[in-house]
Amino acid sequence: EAGVVQSPRYKIIEKKQPVAFWCNPISGHNTLYWYLQNLGQGPELLIRYENEEAVDDSQLPKDRFSAERLKGVDSTLKIQPAELGDSAVYLCASSLNSGGFNEQFFGPGTRLTVL
């Protein structure tokens, strides 16, 4: 069974440019998460989807970040415009559901460098 797929793996952009990350979760997983991970830190949740609905986006900086999950499968996270402080690894994860304990499966992440 294929794991969580993310692309691109690496992205280098100049500040103020837009950037988008794509995630394909494990088939059948209803819940999708986007995390940000800085060097030497644990992941920080940005947004959680239940199917196509964003049920928790309280930590998403909405002035520059946006996300969508069309048809409740693939998801895209966008930053426009990017700032120097956005340099980090952006991780996508999926789980069957989100109630109780549900193992989250992570993709390899997209490493973003903003110059």
Added chain:
Amino acid sequence: QKEVEQDPGPLSVPEGAIVSLNCTYSNSAFQYFMWYRQYSRKGPELLMYTYSSGNKEDGRFTAQVDKSSKYISLFIRDSQPSDSATYLCAMSDSSNYQLIWGAGTKLIIKP
């Protein structure tokens, strides 16, 4: 003060040693306790999961939860160079899906 504290290391030990990794937390409502392993340039993967208190063993790995002390541990026996990675603890309460993560401990097993 962070909700979950974890020593970032690095922790360097010789091959075959017993490794002890720890996290402390402040929220007494946490019920689910997890250990994730993250190799360089990879996403975290679940290693061990414990509900409430007690011990859980899986091969060379043992997870312990002491809720009275708000302290969790991961022990690795007969450590191997392939165990070299960053180990992240994560936890959540029973009503919230959201994981609260430690910063991760970088472990280096020297051949």
